[in-house]
Amino acid sequence: MGMQVNTNIAANNAYRNLATTQNDLSKSLEKLSSGLRINRAADDAAGLAISEGLKSQVGGLTVASRNAQDAISVIQTAEGSLNEVTSILQRMRDLAVQAGNDSNSDDSRAAITTEVGALRDELTRISESTNFNGRQLLDGSEPTLSFQIGANDEASSRISVDMSKADLTSVVDNLDFTASAGKNTATALIDYGQKLQFSQDGATVTVDATVATNDVELATLLNQDASFAQNFSASTNDAGSLVVSSNTNSTAAITVMQNTSTTPLVFDADVSGTPGTITMGFGSASAAKESIEAIDLEIKYISTARAELGANQNRFESVIKNLAVSRENLTAAGSRIRDTDMAEEMVKYTRANILSQAGTAMLAQANQSNQGVLQLLR
Structure with a gap:
């Protein structure tokens, strides 16, 4: 190959290789500094699409887990009030059993009736005041509550809780001892x-x-x-x-x-x-007998409602555990696709760094190679 001045092929070749090396070095630095293997779609288009989908799933499962925890809070609020309702009904029953004894005087029966009336008023207050974040739970206005416990818009991602059996208004109505x-x-x-x-x-x-x-x-x-x-x-x-x-x-x-x-x-x-x-009432032994029967039915009614709420709470606790496992596995899957393998990338960075230094030195040498032409011009 002849000696040329206008075109330095060796220098151009060294520059091209150096530019490629510098690009690789820049990408390695970006991946090492961000910790991500995919920083833009050009890095891995298919991997980016998959990882973004997994990211959406993980985010949805995180929120779904909080929703399930809120559902447990709602159930605990309702069941806590029903626990007190059961105590009130048990006290009513004790008073009804006491009223079934003809050793009671009229004044004693009147005192029993007064206490039962106050307890019945408390049942009404509990039904009207028990709420979670403004949603009434025990007055029958919310017969069904739906909770989103999945990341997707599908039937299996929702759980409905039947609150109709926790309606205290019917309990109060059925315990009208005055008529x-x-x-x-x-x-x-x-x-x-x-x-x-x-x-x-x-x-x-x-x-x-x-x-x-x-x-x-x-x-x-x-x-x-x-x-x-x-x-x-x-x-x-x-x-x-x-x-x-x-x-x-x-x-x-x-x-x-x-x-x-x-x-x-x-x-x-x-x-x-x-x-x-x-x-029903407490003015006679026969009326007290009917009151005992009526109260027993309501205790059974409330116990059934509490049992269903407890079963739903256990279900939501299982949901939270399952969501945690799913979220962990999906996060790991996304990490394998998107995160940088730091050890592997350091190997690539070291290689690119050495080649960059070598390419720079060779480009300098190539630029000096045409200096021999000056010897011919002397």
Whole structure:
């Protein structure tokens, strides 16, 4: 190759290699200083898309975990009030048992009635004042609360908590000791092995009675159903027929349907439509007896509501544990894609740094190589 002045091929080659080395060195410095392998889409377009998706998932799971913790707080607030409600109902029951003794004077019964009235007023206050962040919990205005416990917009990312059974207004209404109350009782010929529907005053309950083979089994099966037990109670009479009674003060007729039939079952003519009138209170032993029965039903009602809230709290605690594991695994997955392997990158940086120094020295040498032309011009 001849000696040239205008074009220094060696210098251009050294400069090109030095520019490439400097670019690699700059990228290594950026990755080492930021700790990220992907600082821009050009570093790894596919990896960036995946890591951003994982980042969204991790952020969503973090918030979902806080939502689940808030749900536990809501449940604890409601259950804490219901715990006191149970104590009040237990005290009411004790007073009803005390009133069932005819050794009480009129003044004693009046004192019992006064205390029960104050306790009933406290139940009303608790139902109206128990709230979480302004959301009423025990007055029936919020029958269902929905909590977002997942990072995505899908049904499995939400849990609904039934608060209808924690409605204290119905408890207060059912414990009106100042007036007579009617309870409707009806019997019917049941065709076993079918689904039964019980209705009264718009309240409808459907129970699968396919496993019952006689009235006694059917009565037990019905009473074990929480929805049925909330509104009705089942027993058998001396004739062995099923007897369904209302747990409320309603005197409306009880309608019983089988499967999808549009015709109610035929009631026993002797008892159908004949409500038995009871008087709750503390003025007599018989009234106190009815009060004990009514209070027992409400204690059972509240206990069922508390049990469901407790089960939901345990569920949310499991949700939080599962979210923590998912968040940890997704964070690790994102880290493997996006974070810099510092040891590996230091190897690349050291190599680029040495090549940069060598390239600079060689570029200087290449720039001096054409100095030999001056010797020819002398």
